[in-house]
Amino acid sequence: MFYREAGDFKTSYRDDGQTFPIRLDRWGYYALLAVAFLVVPFVIDSYWANAVLVPFLIYAIAAIGLNILTGYAGQVSLGTGGFMAVGAYAVYKLMTAFPGVPIFIHILLAGGVTAIVGMLFGLPSLRIKGFYLAVATLAAQFFLVWLFNKVPWFYNYSASGQINAPERTFFGWAITGPATSASAKYLTCLVFAVGLAWVARNLTRGTIGRKWMAIRDMDIAAEIIGVNPLTAKLSAFAVSSFFVGVSGALLFSVYLGAAEASEAFGINKSFLVLFMIIIGGLGSIFGSFAGAAFLVLLPVFLKNVLVARLGWPTDLAAHIELMIVGGLIIFFLIVEPHGLARLWALTKEKLRLWPFPH
Amino acid sequence: MRLRLASVALGAIMAAAPAMADLVVPNLSYRTGPYGASGTQYADGFNDYFTLLNERDGGIGGEMVQTPECETAYNTEKGVECYEATKGSGALVYNPLSTGITYQLIPKVSADKIPLYTPGYGRTSAKNGKVFEWVFNAPANYWDGASVVVKYLLDQNGGDLNGKKIALVYHNSAYGKEPIRTLQELSKKHGFTLSELPIDPPGQEQKSQWLQIRRDKPDYVVMWGWGVMNQTAIQEAANIRFPMENFIGIWWAGSEIDVLPVGEAANGYKSLTFNGVGMDYPLYDDMKKFVIEPGKASQGGQFVGSALYSRGMYAAVVIAEAIRKAQELAGTSAISAEQLRDGFEALDITPERLTEIGLPDFGPELKMSCENHGGSGMARLQQWDAAAKKWSLITEFTEPDQDILNPLIAEDSEAYAKEAGITPRC
Numbered sequence: 200m201f202y203r204e205a206g207d208f209k210t211s212y213r214d215d216g217q218t219f220p221i222r223l224d225r226w227g228y229y230a231l232l233a234v235a236f237l238v239v240p241f242v243i244d245s246y247w248a249n250a251v252l253v254p255f256l257i258y259a260i261a262a263i264g265l266n267i268l269t270g271y272a273g274q275v276s277l278g279t280g281g282f283m284a285v286g287a288y289a290v291y292k293l294m295t296a297f298p299g300v301p302i303f304i305h306i307l308l309a310g311g312v313t314a315i316v317g318m319l320f321g322l323p324s325l326r327i328k329g330f331y332l333a334v335a336t337l338a339a340q341f342f343l344v345w346l347f348n349k350v351p352w353f354y355n356y357s358a359s360g361q362i363n364a365p366e367r368t369f370f371g372w373a374i375t376g377p378a379t380s381a382s383a384k385y386l387t388c389l390v391f392a393v394g395l396a397w398v399a400r401n402l403t404r405g406t407i408g409r410k411w412m413a414i415r416d417m418d419i420a421a422e423i424i425g426v427n428p429l430t431a432k433l434s435a436f437a438v439s440s441f442f443v444g445v446s447g448a449l450l451f452s453v454y455l456g457a458a459e460a461s462e463a464f465g466i467n468k469s470f471l472v473l474f475m476i477i478i479g480g481l482g483s484i485f486g487s488f489a490g491a492a493f494l495v496l497l498p499v500f501l502k503n504v505l506v507a508r509l510g511w512p513t514d515l516a517a518h519i520e521l522m523i524v525g526g527l528i529i530f531f532l533i534v535e536p537h538g539l540a541r542l543w544a545l546t547k548e549k550l551r552l553w554p555f556p557h
Numbered sequence: 558m559r560l561r562l563a564s565v566a567l568g569a570i571m572a573a574a575p576a577m578a579d580l581v582v583p584n585l586s587y588r589t590g591p592y593g594a595s596g597t598q599y600a601d602g603f604n605d606y607f608t609l610l611n612e613r614d615g616g617i618g619g620e621m622v623q624t625p626e627c628e629t630a631y632n633t634e635k636g637v638e639c640y641e642a643t644k645g646s647g648a649l650v651y652n653p654l655s656t657g658i659t660y661q662l663i664p665k666v667s668a669d670k671i672p673l674y675t676p677g678y679g680r681t682s683a684k685n686g687k688v689f690e691w692v693f694n695a696p697a698n699y700w701d702g703a704s705v706v707v708k709y710l711l712d713q714n715g716g717d718l719n720g721k722k723i724a725l726v727y728h729n730s731a732y733g734k735e736p737i738r739t740l741q742e743l744s745k746k747h748g749f750t751l752s753e754l755p756i757d758p759p760g761q762e763q764k765s766q767w768l769q770i771r772r773d774k775p776d777y778v779v780m781w782g783w784g785v786m787n788q789t790a791i792q793e794a795a796n797i798r799f800p801m802e803n804f805i806g807i808w809w810a811g812s813e814i815d816v817l818p819v820g821e822a823a824n825g826y827k828s829l830t831f832n833g834v835g836m837d838y839p840l841y842d843d844m845k846k847f848v849i850e851p852g853k854a855s856q857g858g859q860f861v862g863s864a865l866y867s868r869g870m871y872a873a874v875v876i877a878e879a880i881r882k883a884q885e886l887a888g889t890s891a892i893s894a895e896q897l898r899d900g901f902e903a904l905d906i907t908p909e910r911l912t913e914i915g916l917p918d919f920g921p922e923l924k925m926s927c928e929n930h931g932g933s934g935m936a937r938l939q940q941w942d943a944a945a946k947k948w949s950l951i952t953e954f955t956e957p958d959q960d961i962l963n964p965l966i967a968e969d970s971e972a973y974a975k976e977a978g979i980t981p982r983c
Contacts, residue, residue, distance in 0.1 A: 246645065250638040295976070348729060348755075358681070358738050358969050359731035361660045365976050376977075377668035455633060457660040459731050461758055463633060499638060502628070513628035514588030514597065 204551060218400055224547075235389055240382040248381035249454070255495045256388035257449045262475040262487035263399050264442025269473075270481035271403050272435035273415030274324050278336035280468030281343035282440050284460050285313040286447030288353050291362045294375070294452065295355060302367040302374045302452065306391070309448040310441040316343075317440020324432045328418075340469055347460035361459050364452040375452040384453050391449060395442055400484050402438065411435050412482075443472075478531055480540025489539040497524055579621040580892070582607065582876060583643040585653040590630035591759035592784035594814055595865055599654055600626065601855040602869030605848050608855070609840075610877060612847040617880050618890035631784075633657045640665065649880070649897045650674050652872055656732035659692075664977070666691045671894040672901055674879075676872050677702075677808050677831060681735055682969035684931030686902070687981035689970065693901050695875070695932030696921050697831045697957075699781075700965060702807050703736035704957035705829060705936045706779055707743045709805070719748035724775040726766060726782065726790060729755035733781045736807075740779075742961050760786025767793040780806040787815035795822035801941075802827065808936065811948070812864040816941045824943035827951070831936045832871040833919040834948045836862040840915030864939075864948060871920055879904050902927055921954045927983040934962070 207222045209215045219225040243252070261279060268274050289309035294302065320339040324332050347353045354362050366376025373379045374387050402408050410431040413421035422428055451458045458464070471494060479490020498520055505516035535542045549556070586600030587593055607622040616622050625646065627639035636658035640651065650672045653659060659679035666673045667690065675683070675694045683692035697705075711718055725740060727733030737753060744751040752773060754766040760782060767790075770778060778799065782790055787810040794804050802825040806815070811828025841862070849858045860866045883892045883900025892900070906923040921935035935954040942949055974981060 244645075246641045249641045254634065357972075358735060359656070359660070360734045361657075361731040363660065363664070363973075363976065366978065377664035455637060455661055456664055458633070459657055459660070462657050462730060503642075506627075512588075513586065513626045514593070517589040517628045517630065 216404075218404075221551075232393070235393075236386075240386050243381050243385050245381040248385045251496060251499060253384050253388050253454050254450075255491055256385075256392040257446050257454055258472065258475060258495050259488045259491040260388075260392050260395055260449070261443050261446035261472045262479060262491045263396060263484060264439045264446065265472050266476045266479075266481065266483070266487045267399060267403065267411070267442065268435050268439035270476055270483065270486075271408060271415060272411035272432065272439075273328075274321070274432060274435060275329060275333040276336040276439070277333050277466075277469045277473065278320060278339035278343075279443055279472040280464045280466060281340035282313050282317055282443040283447030283450060283468060284343050284347055284464035285316045285440075286310060286444030287451035287458055287464065288347050288362065288460075289313065289444065290448035290452050291355075291364070292353065294365065294367050298365070298367070301369045303369055303387075305367070306445055306448045306452070310445040313444020313447070314437040314441040317436045317443070318433050321433055321436030321440075324436065325429060337466075337469075340466055344460045344464055347464075361457055362451065363457045364455075367452075375456070377456070379453070387453055388449055391445060395445065396484055396488070399438075399442070403484070407431075407434060407438075415482075474528065476538075478528060478538055480538030483538070483540035485543065486538050486540030489543065493527075493539065494524070497527070579623050580617060580649055580880060581623050581625065581643075581647045582650055582652075582873075583639070583646070583648045584624045584626045585629050585636060585639050585643075585651060585655075585658065586626050587629050587631045587654070589628060590632070592631045595784050595809075595812065596631065596654060597856070598812070598814075598860040598863050598865035599869035599872075601858075601860050602866035602871075603652070603873045604855040604869075605844065605858070605861070605866075606870045606873035606877065608853050609844055609848050612851075612853065613843055617877055618884040620890045622877075622880075629653065629655065629658060631655050631657070633661050637661055637665075644669060644671065647894075649892070649894050650876055652676070652876070654678065656680075656735070657730065660731060663689070663692055669894075670898075672879075672898045674872065674876060674901070676875065677868070678732065682966045682973065684929065684934075684966050685970035686926070686928050686930040687970070687983045688974045688979055689930060690982060691898060693925065693930045695904075695925055695930065696923050697808075697934045697936045698931055699732075699735040699807070700739040700962050701931075701934030701957040702829050702936055703739040703779075704743065704934075704962060705938075705955050706805055707740070707747065708955055708958065709938055709952060710777060711747065717747075721749040721777070722752070722773065722775040723749050723777045723779060724752045724754055724770055724773065726754045726756060726763075726770075726778060726780045728760060728782055728786055729757045732783065732809075736779075736781055738965060739962065742965065743958070746961065756782070756786060756790075758786070759784060761789050763789055763793055767797055770794075770799065771797045776803060778804045780804070780810050782806065782810040786810075787812075788818045791816055791819045791823050791826060795819050801825035805829070805938070808868070811939060813946070813948075814863075814865075816943070817946070821943050823941055826941045827938050828941075829936045830864065830868075830939045830948075830950070831920060832868050833916070833950070834862070834864045834867050834939065838916050838919060843915065867919075874914060874916065874920075875904070875906065875923065878906055878910070901925060901930075934959075 219228050265279050268276050286309045289312040290305050293305040293308055323335045354360050364375045366373055372383050410426045413426050414431045475490035475494050478493055480486025501520045505511045506513055584600055584603055587596035604624050607624050611621050627643055629636040629639050652674050656678050659675050662673055673692045677697055679694050681698040681700045683689040683694050740751050756763045780790055804826055806828035808829045811830055816823040816826055848854050879900040882903050883897045884890050886899050887896040902925055904925045911919055923932045934957045937954050938952045939948040940951045
């Protein structure tokens with residue numbers, strides 16, 4: 200009914216290998232992009248931008264980044280918060296040192312800096328894996344946050360150790376700073392999220408992605424068939440850190456405007472992003488978006504229902520909200536341990552056969 | 558069905574703001590998380606004073622006051638969400654009780670033209686009204702606090718701190734780092750040595766810092782702590798038998814919940830304060846009559862009269878006075894956020910006015926102007942009496958060392974003005 204494949208014939212390998220092989224899916228994707236780029240920017244207000252969509256897009260980028268490393272390449276990482284901090288501090292240093300350069304370039308450069316740092320901390324992955332690697336990346340998390348707290352150069356010697364994003368523009372449009380309009384913030388994050396998701400999708404289905412997945416599934420077998428573990432693992436760390444760095448840079452400069460290493464990029468952030476990919480689905484780009492939506496939008500939604508609609512006391516609502524989100528996480532993982540992406544794929548399978556199942 | 562669900566969902570996300578009405582003073586509070594125990598008392602005091610004004614006087618100048626609450630959990634991202642959710646409702650002023658959220662909001666309120674009132678916390682150099690047009694941090698800021706502590710120690714030592722050792726135990730965040738620069742300047746001026754001991758938030762883990770204090774044997778320990786960190790520190794100090802009367806906390810490390818868990822051993826612990834505590838003020842007669850007894854107190858009034866409750870109430874008093882002043886200046890009772898800013902700048906709470914409100918000698922004299930958004934910076938010390946389970950004030954309001962502070966404030970605010978491209982006014 201909903202997913203009709205009748206008449207949707209593919210006559211080349213190219214057609215068969217596309218990201219959205221079903222015509223309806225493809226149209227849905229184009230429609231979504233059209234709405235996101237052409238409708239939403241004109242109707243968005245600052246509440247929707249700052250409280251709902253901008254954090255969702257930024258966390259989706261971070262989740263894609265971690266998904267490349269953990270979901271596709273099988274390297275467990277607990278250092279996401281630390282790498283986001285690298286992105287944030289890199290963009291801060293760059294935007295204060297070179298105020299004339301467009302901010303988009305700084306954000307990409309910040310991603311590059313994070314990629315280098317990520318590769319450095321990825322080096323142990325050549326010798327250790329699994330839980331041991333998780334502990335090594337945990338060390339990166341604590342070390343990086345400590346570093347940004349300890350060395351005044353990173354926060355330009357300010358009295359309190361906070362970093363503040365000054366106003367920076369792109370072709371005359373304010374992208375960071377207080378004067379930024381809601382639609383500029385949203386569009387900046389949307390461009391990065393869509394662009395990086397496209398890059399990630401194409402990387403993961405090409406040679407590099409296949410190498411990552413080979414390493415993930417069985418590293419010794421991968422090595423025997425000719426995958427170089429050094430380049431595969433380090434490229435996964437580099438690409439993943441690049442994504443995470445960009446999300447950290449956006450989180451600080453576009454979304455928050457001010458940040459403090461231990462508060463904004465603490466261990467909680469690493470866990471949050473890890474939960475996003477576990478719930479969304481390991482090894483899936485759609486899953487990264489679904490997981491980010493689940494963990495960013497659901498609490499805001501619940502808060503608005505419980506406090507604004509039902510008029511509950513804020514503390515009670517906050518506790519209930521934690522319980523509901525926690526309960527839903529457990530529920531989803533029991534019902535579908537492969538995450539929301541797998542749940543969605545199953546729904547699609549069923550809908551393709553509906554109403555005449557086998 | 559699906560469409561209806563979706564529209565309900567959309568509606569629920571949209572319905573963040575309360576209906577436009579009255580004077581709206583959002584209460585960005587936190588009653589959960591590692592700092593919830595402290596935040597909840599402050600929020601109660603803040604709410605209850607406005608409830609009293611509504612119940613007794615019918616609001617301020619005939620306009621009822623609303624205090625819609627939003628839970629931040631002391632988390633900056635939730636703080637941003639709360640700010641965005643409430644600002645559309647005609648919010649007049651924000652008081653988020655978090656230095657991190659304050660840093661977040663300073664550029665936003667300046668763009669949205671809404672005052673930000675951060676009594677005793679936030680960005681210290683916001684005292685300079687020439688640069689920070691929308692931020693007010695009277696009656697005192699962290700640098701004032703640091704200076705008042707050193708002045709008190711000078712008094713205790715006959716005006717000479719040469720060769721003394723002072724250890725600063727601080728919350729390793731923007732909040733805790735604020736006093737360092739001032740204390741360094743003061744140590745140069747008065748010849749004491751300063752050792753800095755950071756404690757990572759939230760602050761339960763501080764064994765090694767106290768081990769170091771035990772080894773270094775400083776003459777005094779000064780603490781910039783908040784929430785669970787305070788109780789742990791006081792317990793650790795008791796464990797190493799550090800003399801409590803030489804242990805002085807900032808005003809955020811001076812509430813009942815910080816000392817009660819330690820019991821007898823906390824006797825003699827001192828902290829700064831810029832407001833009175835206890836219920837021996839005439840205002841509380843009205844408070845009992847109009848708020849507590851009719852059951853209208855926030856959370857049933859379980860914390861009435863505690864140090865943090867009183868501080869939240871004091872913040873509400875100042876905001877209410879600023880609203881009154883703004884109404885007087887604007888000639889209308891339904892003021893806007895911009896008019897409230899003028900009210901803050903013209904604010905002058907004299908001791909006589911405090912007595913009129915029913916809070917004689919509750920806070921320092923408070924006078925602001927276009928240049929000075931921080932008042933006089935006066936603070937006083939209180940000491941914990943473990944047997945009576947109450948704080949008692951042990952000094953008069955003391956003025957900080959402005960010779961040291963003013964150049965520091967000028968330097969820091971000018972750096973901000975340059976970074977943010979602000980042309981100083983006044």
